[in-house]
Amino acid sequence: MAGGEHWRWAEMRGTVPGADFKTAAVRTAGIDVGSVGSKAAVMLDGRMAAWAIMRTGASSPDSAERVLARALEGTGLAVGDLHYVVGTGYGRVNVPMAKKTVTEISCHARGANHIWGKSVRTILDVGGQDIKAIRADETGNVAAFLMNDKCAAGTGRGMEVIADLLGVPVAELGETSLRVDEDPPPVNCTCVVFARSEAVALLRKGWSKEKVLAAYCAAMAIRMHALLQRVGVEREFAVTGGQSRNVGVVTRIERALGFSRLPVPEFAATGLDPMVAGAIGAALYAKAFHEKAARG
Amino acid sequence: MLAHYGYRDGSGEYFVAVDAAACTSCGRCAADCPSRALEMTAILDGLDEKSVAAVREASRNTLKEACAGCDHAGRAPCETACAPKAIRVTWKQG
Numbered sequence: 001m002a003g004g005e006h007w008r009w010a011e012m013r014g015t016v017p018g019a020d021f022k023t024a025a026v027r028t029a030g031i032d033v034g035s036v037g038s039k040a041a042v043m044l045d046g047r048m049a050a051w052a053i054m055r056t057g058a059s060s061p062d063s064a065e066r067v068l069a070r071a072l073e074g075t076g077l078a079v080g081d082l083h084y085v086v087g088t089g090y091g092r093v094n095v096p097m098a099k100k101t102v103t104e105i106s107c108h109a110r111g112a113n114h115i116w117g118k119s120v121r122t123i124l125d126v127g128g129q130d131i132k133a134i135r136a137d138e139t140g141n142v143a144a145f146l147m148n149d150k151c152a153a154g155t156g157r158g159m160e161v162i163a164d165l166l167g168v169p170v171a172e173l174g175e176t177s178l179r180v181d182e183d184p185p186p187v188n189c190t191c192v193v194f195a196r197s198e199a200v201a202l203l204r205k206g207w208s209k210e211k212v213l214a215a216y217c218a219a220m221a222i223r224m225h226a227l228l229q230r231v232g233v234e235r236e237f238a239v240t241g242g243q244s245r246n247v248g249v250v251t252r253i254e255r256a257l258g259f260s261r262l263p264v265p266e267f268a269a270t271g272l273d274p275m276v277a278g279a280i281g282a283a284l285y286a287k288a289f290h291e292k293a294a295r296g
Numbered sequence: 297m298l299a300h301y302g303y304r305d306g307s308g309e310y311f312v313a314v315d316a317a318a319c320t321s322c323g324r325c326a327a328d329c330p331s332r333a334l335e336m337t338a339i340l341d342g343l344d345e346k347s348v349a350a351v352r353e354a355s356r357n358t359l360k361e362a363c364a365g366c367d368h369a370g371r372a373p374c375e376t377a378c379a380p381k382a383i384r385v386t387w388k389q390g
Contacts, residue, residue, distance in 0.1 A: 106340050141342075146300035150357040230300060230311075285343075292343050 006169050007160035009037075009242075011054045013070050014271055019049035021075045026290055027082050029071070030282025031064045031098060032107065033089035036128025036156040037242055038063040040071035041271070041279035042082075046287050048271040048280065050075050056128075064095040084290035086282040090129060102285050104278050105134055105145045111281030112238050113140030115272045116262045121234035124224060124253070125277070126243030128156035133227040135234065140281070144231045156242040161196055162216055166209045174248030177213035183252070184211050186219035195219070213248060221252030228257070238262045244274035297339070301351035302359045308389035310359035312374075314349050318382035321347040325374035325383050331355070331362040334374060349374075349383060363387045 021027070024044035032039045033056060042050040052071035056063045064087065068079060079085075079097055087095025088107040095101065104125070112123045118138040125132040130149030137143050151158075163170040184207070187198045195216060202212045239250055239261050254260050267273035272280070302311035316339055326334040326349055333355035338345040355362050366372035368387040375383055 102340060142297050144298035144300070147356075148303055150303045150305070226304060231298075285340075288343055 006163040006167055009170050011052075013050070013052035013073065014268065015050045015075060016048055016271055017269060019044060019047075019075075021049065021077050024049075026084075026287050027077065028283045028286035028290060029068060029082050029085045030107065030279040030284070030286060031068055031085065031087050031089075031095050032104070032276075032278035032282060033060045033063050033067075033087070033093045033095060034128050034242075034278070035090040035130075036160075037275070038067040038089075039276045039279040040064075040067040041276055041283040042068075042071050042075065042077070043280070043283040043287065046284060051271040051273065051276050051279065053273075053275060060089065060093045061096045064093075064097065068097065084286040084293075086286040086289065088278055088282045090127065100285070100289055102282060105132060105142055105147065107278040107281030107285065108132065108240050109134050109136040109142045109281065110140040110284050111277030111279070112136065112240055112274075113138075114280050114284060115240075115265060115274065115277060116236065116238050119236045120238050120262065122228065122231075122237045123277075124228060124237070124239045125241040126155060126224065126239065126246075126249070127241045131155060131224055131227060133224075133231045135231050140284075146227050146231045148227055158195070158220075159243065159246065162199060162213070165196060165199055166203075166212065168209060168213070171245065173213060174217070174246040174250070176210055177217040177248030178251060179210045180214040183218050184215045186222055187215045217246070217248035218252050220249050221256060224249070224253055225256040228253075233257060235259060236262050238274070240274045240277035242275050299339075299348075299350065301356050302386070303357065305360070307360065309386060310363060310388075311386040312351050312359060312363070313384045313386070314351075315380075315382040316341075316346070316348045318380040319346075319348040319378075320380055320382075322379075323347075323349070324377040325349050328373040328377040330365065330373060333359070333362040349378075359387070 030041045038056045085098045087098030108125045123134040133146045135144040297316040299314045337350040372385045
């Protein structure tokens, strides 16, 4: 494991060019404290303006505060300038500056609706420690969902374990797994602890890293495809969460479904990043709650 | 909204599905569950909150055990307690 820290992924922040933080009528934020990553979205009148992604620390209140402060850097806004903040995240997170907490399921559905438009019907959110299959209507409300956190395999955490084991940076896992002529049989066990020992055994048998990764990603894709089928898959289909970046898993799910996901937007300039979908949804709920309260 | 809780593992499939729109918030399913696997929880209904039945977080990954002692043909206590038939248990091995 020369070099180490292959699990580490890049934290980031951005401001949408031209965002006018002074004149907006409604300034809201959504904070999504996940098990692995914390995300914040700052929106002006329901449009993305600034965002940040950081690694979640030991305490969810601290992580929430840090990621919001990071998103607000350079915008001229302080937390007190926001009209409404909504928190969401893994389990029962504590986001102290949030007036309300909304489930991740609702936030991802609403966020996906904002990123891709009202034609999104099925959302697969692969987070740090759980997987959610969501069906949404054209307004971004949830029609059905299934959440699975029984096992971390295939989630961000599971991928970090495999990245470290194979010495492949986590951002390159997916591409690496696709460098095989044909997929080997998937690993049997979908539990991350056993999957790790299975991967070790395959390496000892002389399998290449590419082949081991292909077998691992294929197993994860089968598992996620089964979750999707339980809630029912309708097009259009989108993938959110950290693993939306993992083309190794996503490509194999697309093969199983027989169609492609909606393309990942060019988010560097717009902030419409599938990994930030939950925070975007939370910021949109914040706007709706603020407006409802203002109406009285 | 149809909420599915549970999982499939090597031994079978274990799910509880709650139709949140049909749920009348009465709480009888939770009261009648011998494993105390259910609770009433607030979900968003538009922008308002509605209290609906849900599987407790602590039970979501142990439905195989939690529901093992009940009927698996639609007459589990939570199912018979629910007048609008908003709750459905799937417990299948193999």
